[in-house]
Amino acid sequence: MSTFGTLNEDESDLSKEDSKVIRNRSLKLLISLIQPVKKRLYLSFGIGILSQLLRVIGPAIIAYALDTALPAAVNDDQIPLLTAVGGYLLVAVATASMTAFFIRYGARINQDVLLDLRQRMFRHTQKLSVEFHERYTSGRVIARQTSDLDSIRELLDTGGNEMVVSLMFMIFTGGALLILDPQSFLVLMASWIPLYFITRWFIRSARLQYRRSRVASARLIVYFVETMTGIRAVKAFRTEKRNQQKYGDLNEDYRRITKRTIQLFGIFDPSLIFTGSVAMTFVLLFSGSRVIEGELGIGVLTAALLYTRQFFGPIERIAVFYNSYQAASAALEKISGVLEEEPTVPEPEKPAELKKIQGELDFDKVSFNYSNNVPVLPEFSLNIPAGQTIAMVGTTGAGKSTLAKLISRFYDPVLGSVSLDGIDLREISSTDLRRHIVMVTQEAYLFSGSVSDNIALGKPGASAEEVAAAAQAVGAHEFIMQLPDGYDTDVNKRGGRVSAGQRQLISFARAFLADPSVLILDEATSSLDIPSERQVQLGLQTLLKGRTAIIIAHRLSTVAIADRVLVMEHGRIIEDDSPSKLIEGEGKFSKLHKAWRESLV
Amino acid sequence: MREKGLLATLARLIPYAGNTIPRLMLGVLVGIAAHMFALALPQVLRDLVNGLEQNLNLQFLLGSVGLFLLLGASEAILVLLRRWLVLEPGTQVEARMRNHLYEKLQKLPISFHDQWPSGQLLSRSVQDLGLLRRWISFGFVLLIANIVMIAVGLGILFNTHWMLGTILLVSSLPFWVRGFNYQREYGMASRQSQDQAGDLATNVEESVHGIRVLKAFGRGEQAAGVFSRGAKELRMTELRKARLNSNLWLFIIMLPELSIGLSLLAGVYLISSGELTLGGLVSYFATVMVLRWPIESLGFLLAFTLDAKAAVQRFVEVIDQPIDISEEEQLQSIENPVGRLEFKDVHFRYPDAPDKQRDLIDGVSFKIEPGESVALIGITGSGKSTVTSLATRLYDTTSGSIEIDGVDIRKLSFGELRSTIAMAFEDATLFSASVRDNVLLGRPDASEEEFKQALSIAQAEFVYDLPEGVETIIGEEGMSLSGGQRQRLALARAVAAKPSILVMDDPLSALDVDTEALVENALRKVLAGTTALIVAHRPSTVMLADRVALLQDGKITAIGTHSELLNNSEHYRYVISSFDSEKQVII
Known part of the structure; x- marks a missing residue:
């Protein structure tokens, strides 16, 4: 051993x-x-x-x-x-x-x-x-x-x-x-x-x-932390007694x-x-x-x-x-x-020098699996030209998030390479990488501190005006102003006082402020109501100009702002074309789109 | 809150000591006895020296040697006994307090957990209680035993000669003066250091739970900066404690030594004037030597006791929190549960909300008939999730009431209330346990068939493909699942609870369109016979419900069927309709 x-x-x-x-x-x-x-x-x-x-x-x-x-x-x-x-x-x-x-x-x-x-x-x-x-x-x-x-x-x-x-x-x-x-x-x-x-x-x-x-x-600490983190579920399902027994x-x-x-x-x-x-x-x-x-x-x-x-x-x-x-x-x-323990995603020894980043992404014969060797993404190649907005569609577990994680280098591909403007991501220092590629995920984690602190995480040292401008752009300004202390309101423990949708808006503003060349949105609007989502999309249209964007969403409304749609299934890209062409066609996306339109009425 | 005294604070430990108190007291007595044997040694030495001076006799020597050995062995055995005796009390108090803290934390309302960073709770449960265990087993026992020993030792010294005793006593006066100030200052520093350690724990916890965000934005360094600042503050406090300690130690070490020096002078004078034997002086020195450690340890024990006091205070702060959501004394029970849910002029505001702000929930009234399902619609932050939390008493209403089958939910036991209502949360919390245990969280005794049915309704059959099927451990300690998979399990959990009222907070938000349609179809069957309140964002989810209630500015401004509201309410159209007449944003 x-x-x-x-x-x-x-x-x-x-x-x-x-x-x-x-x-x-x-x-x-x-x-x-x-x-x-x-x-x-x-x-x-x-x-x-x-x-x-x-x-x-x-x-x-x-x-x-x-x-x-x-x-x-x-x-x-x-x-x-x-x-x-x-x-x-x-x-x-x-x-x-x-x-x-x-x-x-x-x-x-x-x-x-x-x-x-x-x-x-x-x-x-x-x-x-x-x-x-x-x-x-x-x-x-x-x-x-x-x-x-x-x-x-x-x-x-x-x-x-x-x-x-x-x-x-x-x-x-x-x-x-x-x-x-x-x-x-x-x-x-x-x-x-x-x-x-x-x-x-x-x-x-x-x-x-x-x-x-x-x-x-x-063991004791792990159990304690888990109970306190999940206290709502503990109470709603009355597991207090069982927990007490186990903890005891x-x-x-x-x-x-x-x-x-x-x-x-x-x-x-x-x-x-x-x-x-x-x-x-x-x-x-x-x-x-x-x-x-x-x-x-x-x-x-x-x-x-x-x-x-x-x-x-x-x-x-x-x-x-x-x-x-x-x-x-x-x-x-x-x-x-x-x-x-060494990071499995190591820092390059001699990081490449980045000049002006355009935001072109290229997957060259990439394949990926987690440690259990079950293939998640079989070998594929994909080019995303700079400035393109991509929508990724597919069932849960199709591999969309995994693909996104490869771009943001949460993981490295098992074979092949992912590159930004022709430079392998593995050769880019993490500071540079994070400046140019930002990912917003569905779990919008808030740290204790003020709303403003949380938005400014996207750009340390941002002025109050910049923070407010970012919030305005994603439509978060209004609800923030209604909080007891506006931007200075303490979000408390894990954002206890702001709703899931509001948390997503805050983390959106965070990404807006970060101003990256490549933006990845992984289910970043799932908890938003329709008006807020609409507002976010309006904001996105301005935000995404001149940027590469990968948007993963279950709701096809996102497709509206995309230049290109990728449909994924079982780790493979099965359809890849402009939205209008795909809708006209006979493929999977066309069917999804019809079903979705019907659900709206 | 007025600061309680040292003894009053430490007295809070007594209930936890409970039946181990006799053992603990016995431990103290044995500790004192061991010290007495240590003190007796110099007495034997005195007789020995005096004896050797007068009659140089081997037999006499052997007798003394035997006595020496006996005393030494007894001391060792007594120490063994003391350490054994205090084992149970120390560890028991720690374990009992830890259990009680956990129990209390589970009982405290969500509003408490919203406000208290869990790192502060963790540091109380781990660091503070560990410290108290050590204090009870050693600090407390030695403090008493050492004080008794010093008192008895002083008595012996006085008995040897009053002048020698007086020298030691007078020279210790500065220590007592010093000690008084020290106690106050060190107490404050100690409390501050423990609080800062708690803040640091919170910091660590957030950095770990929020690791993905920190990574996505490359803010690890920044987080490390914040952490460093906290760690440095803690370091400063620790250094202040050390400074206070070193000031005290200066006296603690110097004073006995000074008194030995002076006694040397006095002793020689007393011997030459015939008031003291040589043996007497030797035993005096030996006694002071024996007393040196207990006296020196007083400084350490005092600091230890003050740390313990701060730990008890921090513990008691949580234990004494009022539980403002608790069961009434006069409980009622629902005679014939059919599942009618009614909100009657419900108001809710967070207790710390500013006065000028309107209530977050500002007079909500509506009724859901048995078997009916109602969708709750409103813009982000309108208070939809709060309404669902009120129905399960995660929060209590500020005014107004919520009734199930005509009974105010505050009159129901938690057991009855929460088995009548089950909730599916949007952020699905899974615990480190098997799929089965997670799904059957609300009803562990459900049959295999019901379990499978719940999985199938939530379209969660993917669990059968996991390495060990439904027995696979998931959650933090096990397999990690995607957001959509977690949400389906959370839904299955709510369905498996077979409640008469089902409350779902945006239960399908993380699902893709295909899966969503399948879940909706299956849910329809369940909802046919179940009262349901569904928070929804998407029209498709709204279609699950018989009626729709629109939450706006803290009130229900419209209620009716989907098509009724589409026709009558502009706000509803704004909230639910994806079609924007002016800008054709959506294809």
């Missing part, structure tokens, strides 16, 4: 090699994230390490105070004591200031990494082809960008740099103990053996659990997995504490017996015990960090999978 990209995302129980491939992939991502902040990270480590070094000095000063300064003070020599106290205070202030700086500075680094990842992820999903989005589903893309990124944020909050600092702290503590009392140090070292085994067990089991948890959490089950699955995951840590953590206690006991046993022998001072014994205790202090923190690292790396695995 391939591990590429998002293919086996729902698997948690991966084979050894697959697991390794995926881990390497997320490690690579991690490294590339750290790369830009490397220098600052070093500085931050440096300060963190310095502050820990100072902290380690603490117990040594106490040992010195008890073994040396105390007897001296009793003998009326206050200087060693004052030195010790002064030193300790100085260390305290320095440690605290450095830690505070470290927190602030570290947060900057963390937030920069997070921002970087967020933006990369957002841009990358925007870049990925429609084909990917259709396969991967919106719910999962959302899950990746919300809950998965959240677990990475949590990891960064726990402090990746703090982990390094804690490790250094342990090393320094160990070093201090080595200098102070090598025998106790050996005892401490022995405790690493059980530590190693405990940690290895934890890593292995946690990795699996966290993978499961990511999958379960994505998914929620319970997620809870169980979460519980099991936390339980692992709940075993790991006390095992560390226990190991620490045993180590301390042994240090006490050995150094205590040496105190009895008179080989060791009580101050050193105290310091050795304090150091041992201190040594195990950060282990818990490292464990906490490691725990969130496990959670985050499961998320990172999924994220790196999405980032690994």
Whole structure:
């Protein structure tokens, strides 16, 4: 099974090699994230390490105070004591200031990494082809960008740099103990053996659990998003109870997995504490017996015990960090999978330079099928001269939308090529392509923001006048002016307050404003009433002058403004002529047209 | 709304904790006990040092070692126990709150969903509740256990010598002063950061749902720009939180260390004056060392608790939303359902519509007799879809009433109302489930025959050709279907529900002419015995209905047969006729 990209995302129980491939992939991502902040990270480590070094000095000063300064003070020599106290205070202030700086500075680094990842992820999903989005589903893309990124944020909050600092702290503590009392140090070292085994067990089991948890959490999110998106249908068909049941089950699955995951840590953590206690006991046993022998001072014994205790202090923190690292790396695995996906419609490496675009379209021996290999468009060739208005007619599933998607490069043809003014679409940069070819579809999606923002999507930075002119041209101006705040009215969630027809008018105005050389209208007027449609068509007559246009419509009224009609059936163009000739003829279109005219009366 | 206090806000969690409260409390107690063992260690150390000073005795040493081991092992076991105890409460509260939120969201009226971006709802359900789980299991438990530990530790220190205890206590005063300001400022930042995270989630969601539009216009970069701005704002808030934290940490780390330094001075003085044993001083240091972590963690726990408070607030905001469309207490039932639908002077306006604007639906009255079908006609934005939403109580009328068989629909249970009326929406929402489940959404217990019949009426036989036939998973997670195919399934769904009243909002808009004719023929048979309200744009759809009602300026201005209206109403001719007398636009 391939591990590429998002293919086996729902698997948690991966084979050894697959697991390794995926881990390497997320490690690579991690490294590339750290790369830009490397220098600052070093500085931050440096300060963190310095502050820990100072902290380690603490117990040594106490040992010195008890073994040396105390007897001296009793003998009326206050200087060693004052030195010790002064030193300790100085260390305290320095440690605290450095830690505070470290927190602030570290947060900057963390937030920069997070921002970087967020933006990369957002841009990358925007870049990925429609084909990917259709396969991967919106719910999962959302899950990746919300809950998965959240677990990475949590990891960064726990402090990746703090982990390094804690490790250094342990090393320094160990070093201090080595200098102070090598025998106790050996005892401490022995405790690493059980530590190693405990940690290895934890890593292995946690990795699996966290993978499961990511999958379960994505499922929960997908279901949640789907319900909220389809809330009208949910209410109208009373599926609330069934949904609740299903959601409750998914929620319970997620809870169980979460519980099991936390339980692992709940075993790991006390095992560390226990190991620490045993180590301390042994240090006490050995150094205590040496105190009895008179080989060791009580101050050193105290310091050795304090150091041992201190040594195990950060282990818990490292464990906490490691725990969130496990959670985050499961998320990172999924994220790196999405980032690994390549757009199936790639950007050209050396984009062609476009001069003035006329808008001639040419299909040269094009054939197309989706990934399931069922042919959708068998091989065909077609030329659309610049400035021509084409109407495409045919039953649903005849391949009209697919053809339109090839022109707008949502997909690339499997064989053959589509070209604009003789340049293969695959050689045109997406910025150029989108400027010259615009497609308006039936699903008129509105983004939250004002009506004006939504129209201006066609041409960022358009003036208020331009926006209003576009709206006027398609006959949307009047209803917009009747909205509470006119063009500044917030369309709310998915255009809740404007009707389906009004949404189509807004997206029409959007296309009008974009002013492309080639305009594709895929069922763009299906929800309009007849007067509005008439208005749109009047607007289109002006708009389409000097432009190439492909209009897909079920309603034959559109044919009125077309220079040429293509009739499609089962992926093939079966009729291709001017409307008047086709109507006069005996073909499919002629029949459709008759039926349609009858339906009007 | 007045800001509630920390405790009052967190108290909202109690009902969700329910039967797990005893476990949670036990967890707190065990946590405290574990801390007590940790505190006992320095006491043993004191006796040990004092003992070693006086009698250098191996037996004595072994005794202490044994005691040490015992204490350490007990601590570990207690920690194990604590972590195990809090598992259930934490995850249960999270799951229960998540279920409750989902339940509430399903109940809240459409007007609520119109206004709330779903990203904000999602971030509440995922991020906020995850945070609360962690807070309950660790934050809450450790906060209490650590405070108790610090108090007991202070007691021990005082017991060792009052002067040493006083030093620690006095030197902690600046922290408490600081902490008070911190709590206020951090609380605000925390709330802001969670809201911004919600906005970002909304942003992500829209960019994904609107991907085709963004692609068609090549506006991916622009969307990324908007997203970046939001992400950067969130970053600024997070940095502000970090700044507040670092200011607090400065005190949290410095103060105990300062007090140790000062105690060193005082301790040596006390020993030389004979008021304190060496063991006493050693145990003092050891105790302060043990207390260091709980004291330091106070800063982190305080921030955690404030984050939890903000999360609860955000959760409660949704949970406390009034459900203004709900079932009445005194429900009625339709005795003999025949399917008469009547609108009586119905008015509707969105609650936030400006005063000067007329009601969107401004006094609509008409009656559909049992078995009759009426087409609703009007220009785009005239309120046709709103009328259909009112009939199924997706929105409630502002005034006036809608009656089915003489019973006000507000007196019916939702179950009865929505099984009496079925709706076919124009934008057909399919769920990630099999074709069968999607079609039988309104009546899962329908027979195989009824199911097939519904498919055939809607001309949706194409489903048999799907890879797994009617069991093929469609919707977001499954096969993607074309607009026309989706619309036919939505129609089949409404037909399969076998309602006595069928409401269809432009049900054939995405169909081609051929298919439309076939669907119309089949629908005619269904409509013969069903009351129907059909929103239509095309004359062909209008022909399905017995009568036509013309919606204009929020009122029904004409009602009658198609030909009557063609003769009598100029507006109707304008709306429905494709023939324009002046400009021959259409061939």
